[in-house]
Amino acid sequence: MEFQLDHAKEILMRTPATLNSLLRHLPDEWANSNEGPESWSPFDVMGHLIHAEEADWIPRARAILEYGEKRTFEPFDRFAMFEKSRGKSLGDLLDRFGRLRAESLKELEKLDVRPEMLAKRGMHPELGAVTLSQLLSTWVVHDLGHVGQIVRVMAKQYSEAVGAWQAYLPVLSR
Amino acid sequence: MEFQLDHAKEILMRTPATLNSLLRHLPDEWANSNEGPESWSPFDVMGHLIHAEEADWIPRARAILEYGEKRTFEPFDRFAMFEKSRGKSLGDLLDRFGRLRAESLKELEKLDVRPEMLAKRGMHPELGAVTLSQLLSTWVVHDLGHVGQIVRVMAKQYSEAVGAWQAYLPVLSR
Numbered sequence: 001m002e003f004q005l006d007h008a009k010e011i012l013m014r015t016p017a018t019l020n021s022l023l024r025h026l027p028d029e030w031a032n033s034n035e036g037p038e039s040w041s042p043f044d045v046m047g048h049l050i051h052a053e054e055a056d057w058i059p060r061a062r063a064i065l066e067y068g069e070k071r072t073f074e075p076f077d078r079f080a081m082f083e084k085s086r087g088k089s090l091g092d093l094l095d096r097f098g099r100l101r102a103e104s105l106k107e108l109e110k111l112d113v114r115p116e117m118l119a120k121r122g123m124h125p126e127l128g129a130v131t132l133s134q135l136l137s138t139w140v141v142h143d144l145g146h147v148g149q150i151v152r153v154m155a156k157q158y159s160e161a162v163g164a165w166q167a168y169l170p171v172l173s174r
Numbered sequence: 175m176e177f178q179l180d181h182a183k184e185i186l187m188r189t190p191a192t193l194n195s196l197l198r199h200l201p202d203e204w205a206n207s208n209e210g211p212e213s214w215s216p217f218d219v220m221g222h223l224i225h226a227e228e229a230d231w232i233p234r235a236r237a238i239l240e241y242g243e244k245r246t247f248e249p250f251d252r253f254a255m256f257e258k259s260r261g262k263s264l265g266d267l268l269d270r271f272g273r274l275r276a277e278s279l280k281e282l283e284k285l286d287v288r289p290e291m292l293a294k295r296g297m298h299p300e301l302g303a304v305t306l307s308q309l310l311s312t313w314v315v316h317d318l319g320h321v322g323q324i325v326r327v328m329a330k331q332y333s334e335a336v337g338a339w340q341a342y343l344p345v346l347s348r
Binding site: 001002003007010011014017020021022026027029030033059124128129131132133134135137138140141142144145147148149151152154155157158161162163164165167168169170171172174 | 175188191192201283301308312318325326329331343345346348
C-alpha cells in the first residue's frame with residue numbers, strides 16, 4: 001500500500017482511543033508486567049509513546065520541511081520514559097498521550113502537507129537521508145507496532161495458564 | 175501470572191471497545207488488506223472472533239461443567255467466517271461481536287464460577303483433557319492475540335512505505 005496522508009491520519013487519530021479502551025483502569029498486574037528482563041510493560045510503552053510524540057514525529061517533520069538534509073535530526077532516546085514516567089499513574093500517561101496526539105494532529109494540519117512535499121528529505125542520524133512520507137509512514141507503523149507489543153506482553157502473562165492450548169496461540173511465542 | 179477470573183474479565187470486557195476504537199469506520203484499504211495468500215484481513219479476524227463467541231468459549235465452559243470429560247467438545251472451525259461474513263460490513267461485524275461478547279459475559283456470570291470449579295476438566299478433540307481455567311485463560315489470550323494480529327496486518331501495509339526505518343520496526347518482520 002502506498003502512503004496516503006488521509007489514510008495515515010485514520011490510524012493516527014484512532015490510537016489514543018484504542019489505548020484508552022485497552023488500558024484505562026486496568027489492574028496493575030496487567031499494566032506493569034513485562035516479558036522479562038530488559039523488556040517493557042504496557043505502562044513503559046505508554047511512556048515511550050509520549051516521548052515519541054514530544055520529540056520525534058512533528059519535530060522531525062518540521063526539520064524536514066525547514067532544513068531538509070542540512071540539519072541532522074536530534075537523536076531519539078528510546079529509553080527516556082523510564083525516568084520521565086516515574087511517579088505517574090497509567091491514567092496520567094493515557095491523558096497526556098491523548099492531549100499530545102491531538103496537538104500533533106493539529107500541527108500536522110498546519111504543516112499543510114501537499115503530495116509534492118512528501119518526497120522532501122531530511123537527515124536521520126543513523127539511517128541517512130529519509131523522506132517526509134517515510135517519516136509519516138513510520139509514525140503509523142510505530143503506533144500499530146506498540147499496540148501489538150502491549151497486547152502481546154499482556155497475553156504472555158497467561159503463557160502457563162492456558163496449558164496445552166499454548167500450541168494454538170502463536171502470540172505466546174512471538 | 176496465575177489465572178484469576180476477575181483479572182480475565184477485565185480483558186474480556188474491554189475487547190469490543192478496543193476493536194471499535196481501532197476499526198469502526200476504517201477505510202476498506204486498511205480493513206480488507208491481509209499479509210498475503212491464506213492470511214487474514216482485519217475484517218476476516220472480526221468474523222473469526224464472532225464465530226469463536228458463538229461456538230467456542232461459553233459452549234465449552236458449559237460442556238466442562240455439565241459433562242466433564244465424558245463428552246468431547248465440538249471441533250471448532252477456524253475458517254467458518256469466510257462463509258458467514260459474506261455480504262456483511264465491518265460495522266455489522268463490530269456490532270455483532272459487541273452484542274455477543276456482552277451476552278457471553280452475562281452467561282459467564284450465570285455459570286457462577288467459584289475457585290474450586292476452575293480445575294474441572296473437559297475433553298478437547300485434539301488436546302485431550304483441559305481445565306476450565308485453561309479454557310478461560312485461552313479466551314483472554316485469544317482476544318489479545320487477534321488484536322495483535324489486526325494491528326500487525328495493518329502495519330505491514332506500510333512495510334515498503336517506511337523505507338530505511340523498516341530496520342527499527344520489529345512488527346514488520348513478525
